[in-house]
Amino acid sequence: MRKIIVTGGFGFLGSHLIELLLAERDNHVHVIDNLSTSPLPLEDLLHEFDDPDRLTYSVADVAAFCQSWDGERCDEIYHLASVVGPAGVLPHAGRIAASIVNDTMAVANLALRYRAKLVDVSTSEVYGGGQDGFCSETMSKIVPPKSSARLEYALGKLAGETALLNLCETQGLEARIVRPFNVTGPRQSGRGGFVLPRFIGQALAGVDITVFGDGRQVRAFTHVKDMVAGIVCAMRNGRKGEVYNLGNPANRCAILELAEEVKRLSGTASRIVFVDPQTIYGPLYEEANNKFPDASKALAELDWEPRYGRQKAIEDTLLYMKGLPEQLLLRLRGF
Template identity: 35%
Template sequence: MSYFSARCLVTGGAGFLGSHLCERLLDHGHEVLCVDNFFTGRRTNIEHLLDNKRFELMRHDVTFPLYVEVDRIYNLACPASPVHYQHDPVQTTKTSVHGAINMLGLARRVGAKILQASTSEVYGDPSVHPQPEEYWGNVNTIGIRSCYDEGKRCAETLFFDYRRQHDLAIKVVRIFNTYGPRMHPNDGRVVSNFVVQALKGEDITVFGDGEQTRSFCYVDDLVEAIMRMMETPADVTGPINIGNPGEFSILELAEKVIALTGSNSKIIRLPLPQDDPKQRRPDITKAKQILDWEPTIRLEEGLKKTISYFDNLLAQKPATA
């Protein structure tokens, strides 16, 4: 797929997913303004881009208005792991809702096309499996995960209301579990948890009976889908699921990580957190039809790259740098 050169704003650009997107946009010849407040994003994720003349870094919180001139806005800003988004749940909701309002306002002022990085969490603990975009979800509005789930649901509402009310060019993707290099080692997500625990020789903590399932998409595949979505015709708004439809139990993932790391770690079980989904798997029919996209990187291949990244990271001092 070919892309014309554009001025791109990536909010949350120093985060795990945002840094990979910034990198890919630069590879395609775009100018990139990376905006991050560094709550969960890290400078080390984008340090290798700082010498690029088409890359600019700005420390800014999207809950405050931003005045810049851009053609494309990729709105990725928001803590995405339970450990981080539950640390300050009020701020998490503000980031999703106020952040969406501010970025939509910017897009309207400058005539930019804007993409919202929504999430599979809008489906809650689903009663439909796999989850198609037409499914409205099963979400607890007052639970400990609600700051993220409901914040993202409200952001989607805002995007479609801006389109209906202001004819804004919007794109919405619902991202399922994504993993790869530059994940935060302490973000509490299952892949990073298991890999770090295995590399340290610690017990691997599985919540519940471990039979709950997830689908894991490698970050390179995910970024490709995001870029394809941004370049779709104006009448394609989404939401579109992007993720890997391959489904694995949490126990299967733990065993695979132990095997690939050669670790002596033991698997222990802890109580299941509140509202933890029992099943999570995308129906990517629309992504295949509209974006001509599906994941190409198998779980074992992606895990090897992720393990190598964390192995190098843990060898540094401090380990969480």
């Protein structure tokens, strides 16, 4: 039986990752999650998993868990726990980078102690927009002159990545880094500022669909099922000490197009309106630059290929949110 630890396993990506890992019959998964931003209440989430026998969990902070854990064995660690989201990071400004680095180092020490393989789930935010939105692992990162909560998040992730890569060289740590681009799908919460569940929630409520700025920001949305498949492929097929962009460049679109697609697919009478996000989230809020991935390295090395188009991601999320009881829908839609 393969023993796997997933930090942040009750989050949006983590919950899909667990489903994928439990689908392999010889995996035992232990989740560490403090439930701080889990999209669903734990009992509702556990209800959606198939085989709870091979799933155990600790409701705990990552750093505290890693220091005290004395399990007999651990083969793989997926590190996903983090503050996240353009709005989700705001209340933590000033402590974002420290918490990301602290947790990443605790996980690295656990991996070293157990000689476990580690995948660190970083972010495409480290590129700061790349070259006109195009982001490749071979590019320099861009640090803008203005500080922001978003920048602190990106730099915390980058510092964590850099430390892990150095530990691969100096201590033989078996780590790989993945940098997801925008992910979306069922169970994503609009509360952290994520756009698709907010648009769908607005469409279902029949209220205005609020596009931030002029809506021309470019993103490439990847279906969460493709993303977690890529994360597992990075663990199994990725090379130690390497960084992989994960995202579906074919799903590139402007945010206004996404709003129009949600309107069309949901059949809502909602209007699309343009708003300044700082009027909602305050002056610390900052939109990301255009960004979309060069995923050629992951495609060539990981035996991974994204399968789902943007429309499928919207349809699956729409269907999921439509089927939620009112109370959970209100929780997920984020407004």
